Amino acid sequence: MKTVLVIGSLNMDYVLYCDSFPRPGETIEAKERIIRPGGKGANQAAAIAKSKLAHAVMLGSIGNDNDGRLLRDTLIGAGVEPEFQLSGKPTGTATILVNKDGENEILIDHGANACLTEIPESLIEQCDCVLFQNEVPLETVRKAMEFAKSKGKPIAYNPAPAIKGGEACIRICDIVIVNEAELAAYGKTGNIDCDMDALLSLGPKGVIVTLGEKGSIYKGVSGRFVQKAYPAKAIDTVGAGDTYVGYFLAALLNCNSVPKAMDIASKASAIAVTRKGSIEAIPFGDELE
Numbered sequence: 001m002k003t004v005l006v007i008g009s010l011n012m013d014y015v016l017y018c019d020s021f022p023r024p025g026e027t028i029e030a031k032e033r034i035i036r037p038g039g040k041g042a043n044q045a046a047a048i049a050k051s052k053l054a055h056a057v058m059l060g061s062i063g064n065d066n067d068g069r070l071l072r073d074t075l076i077g078a079g080v081e082p083e084f085q086l087s088g089k090p091t092g093t094a095t096i097l098v099n100k101d102g103e104n105e106i107l108i109d110h111g112a113n114a115c116l117t118e119i120p121e122s123l124i125e126q127c128d129c130v131l132f133q134n135e136v137p138l139e140t141v142r143k144a145m146e147f148a149k150s151k152g153k154p155i156a157y158n159p160a161p162a163i164k165g166g167e168a169c170i171r172i173c174d175i176v177i178v179n180e181a182e183l184a185a186y187g188k189t190g191n192i193d194c195d196m197d198a199l200l201s202l203g204p205k206g207v208i209v210t211l212g213e214k215g216s217i218y219k220g221v222s223g224r225f226v227q228k229a230y231p232a233k234a235i236d237t238v239g240a241g242d243t244y245v246g247y248f249l250a251a252l253l254n255c256n257s258v259p260k261a262m263d264i265a266s267k268a269s270a271i272a273v274t275r276k277g278s279i280e281a282i283p284f285g286d287e288l289e
């Protein structure tokens, strides 16, 4: 089984469910509140491990607090091998609103994630593939990508959230996976194909855009593939993109077929949106049958 090293964020998610998002100056009532482990890095590592198609090692930074301990226990429970650094800052948090259509708005406080600056080179040397997002310092991501590249390791990148300077890392990686908003932020035209071409022109071998209930599209050296979304009644889309990223990569390493990996990733994320929470909403591989 191949090993993916995920270098990324761990957050405690404070999720409030409401009918609709409050407008500026408006106060509304939440229907329910849950507090659950999440963070894009942690979610993606959990998706890889839960798929049972690849082994996931996660490098991240947590605080010396209950949130950090719960994140560690949750990830171990999901099958992830943790390589966590203890920071003097508190564990990162995400304040999340979910409306009645399952859509979300997220506000991040990076906390300990901002302290991930030291990357043990041996972790990169020992893995088969490295996966990054943008919730740890971009300079850390860039340096670790450059080292991974020098060692010939395949690099997957989910440049989320879209941030200024992310293009420098898109130039280094092999495959980029973005949602529609991130694609538009990096591609700049708002036209899906033009923006995918713009990202490809920076150098990666492939780009995938996830489009929610409209499915996902791959463009790159393997061709152009469109994957339909599996029908699902969405109640919470938090972590659905992370489920897709983790499952896609694990499946690709396992079967070496982009369309097959997209199909498996779509199935997994369709299940994830029917459940509340992030890591716990991600299905195990046998649930896809």
Ligand code: RIB
Pocket: 009, 011, 012, 013, 037, 038, 039, 040, 043, 093, 094, 106, 108, 135, 238, 239, 240, 241, 242, 278
């Ligand atoms: O992608 C979803 C994740 O984004 C949440 O779990 C939250 O922590 C934020 O990082």
